[in-house]
Amino acid sequence: MNQRLKTIDLARGASVFIMIIVHTLWMFATPDLQGSSLFGTVIHILGKGTASFLVAMGISMALSRRQAPWLLAKRGAQLLLLGYVMNAAKFWLPIEVFNTMPESFINAYGWQSPLNSEQLKFMLLTGDILQLAGVSLVLFAVLNIARWKTHWIATLAVAIALSSEFVRGSQFTLLPYVSDLFFANNYQVYFPVFPWISAILTGYVLGRIYQQKQKDEQYLYKVCAWLGGALLIVGAAWLAVDFKGQFGNFFHLNGGGISYLIGLNLCALALLQYLFANKSSGPITRALLYASKHVTALYVIQWVLICWLMGVFGYHTLTLWPTLYLMVLVSLLTFAVHKLYLQSKRTTIGVMQKTKRTA
Template identity: 45%
Template sequence: MTVRADPLVHTDVVPDTAPPAASQRVFSIDLARGAAVFFMIAVHTLWMFGSREAQADSSFGHWVHVAGQGACAFLITMGFSFMVVRDQRLGSALRRGAVILLVAYGLNVLKFIVPIYVFGTMPEAFIAAYGWHSPLTLTQALYLIGTGDILAMAGISFFLIGLVRHFVTHKYGVLALAFGAVGFSALVRGTRIGYPPVDAVLDLLWGTEWNVYFPVFPWIANILVGMFLGMVYREHGRDELALLRAAGALGLILLIGGGLVTMTDWDYHFNDFFHTGPGGAVYLIGAGLCVFYLGARFLAVPLRHQRGFRAALTYLSRHVTTLYVVQWTLICWAMGLIGYQTLGVWQVAGMMPVMIAATLLIEYAVRRAAGLMRGGWAIGDVPAVPDGVPRGRGQPD
């Protein structure tokens, strides 16, 4: 029996005092990543199916967009896991980064090119949203393939944080780099040289245009803060309460400090969620840490010993990247039936659980079919550590 791990999520966490074969999961981290699965599907369903009125003129749309800011917490958990994974080799981090980049741009082909050129089902309204019309030119098709989302940002970040983990050994050095990344982004954001191939790379690093949704700077700061928390966790003997105390205290400081800075010039510091200035970046990190802390403190206690819930949460956490790929593919392909931004508030609210269920079922089916073709099982009865938390053997996808 084989359980395949997610390439973006390090899950083979080993206690310092445990035997080499042992494995242990951090429940609060699994809780954050597992919850992120539901929020990301809901938000993307709203973006692609919800009408302008449903998104901008309703309380429902407003709160779903607020929930979508959980991307910060997800990146923080990614950085945490990066510091507590068994395999700390630089080469491993570089290989992961390369794999994630391939997945990111392969997803763009599935999202855009397949429904446009293979199925012929992409709504014209979606094409028109870019200011284009069918048929697309080669340049326009390449623009869609080159769109930078959170996976592209994560892939590039793995190259950088691999170097950080290899050369920076003190937790406050890593935290200083997080703030340095925010400050650096303020100096270079939006910089281009006027040569399109190079500008495309620069946009991935610090762009402010809509060809890139998650530029590496300042978003990598979230990952670096997560790495800092991972180092705190390890220094305190892998004490989850120490992790939560550090997350809560740091989150409150950054939330207040970033909020105060942002209020001095809202348009500059928080012009939009994806391309924030330094104040907005710090504020979002603080908000992500506070949400993580509150969720873990108030939900982890009653849910920690629910074996079935933990098993489901562990699965979601381990496979968040493949779930991300499936849900985006499903949503973009479904636009051929539903249309682009056509649903009202109640319709899009009803569509969210449908898309969540469809994503989980399709991801399960694909993973199981792949496992059967390899001569094993993709998922099934999972061996557990003594506290009942399911675990895998740590193979990459």
């Protein structure tokens, strides 16, 4: 983001640390620890912060100078490719090359080793947050070509949220996988466009409002508080009437679920701004800002590490203290690997520049 909003950066940075501990819990902790303990409940609640990351993504997109449709489409294609490369590193390498993936993980899909080509293809095409981001950027490129006004984009966000339950599971006959990227009700795609792009669109609208109000941060977070409170009330009322239909499946939410999550996370952003954003500059703040700056790379690294480490620690095998230790270990390894990556990148660039000068 070229026009920095510290609170947004802090929230996005915090989401990196939260996703590491949530994913570690999901893949390593015993089912009892995940589902029948206060610890597991708290971690799962923290995992509901996905909407905060997506709202931050939308705000960042609105403030970015790279608004040309072809640049948005290019970045979207890059994220889609990166998502599938990550899937290959997560699944194909430990299954087909290293032969380290626990059989219990394979059994969780209802399969047995060795996997056939269709089963491997299913894993490689897993739709995660990177696929959602990639498709969303391509769609934003289309919106920019059409020069949509802010209130139209807000209307689109509401329309997608409200229509999600009615299009859930829809299929295009010739493009079933593309259908799943938009409307999935299965676990090949965890974050379908409907309804999750509503959170990104909400962030985009907020970013435009911030620009239209001469970059008045106080006004922006006041809107976050009021809009968040309204959505929280509407979402909570909706969930009270139909919790199972709206929030029963976290990854495939419907209108009530996504309204509640966006509202909750907008309120959290406003609270973060009020409590911390301009009052701290210590090591924790620096760590969060670093994580925010490198969120995509850190996301890929932590998932690959977690899937590789299942060959050492197993799948759904760890009790409380081993899980806590592993959360710390995965966090440290993720940032260490990223530091090594940056160092090797700088070294490579330096060698190339030196070679050019001497050529």
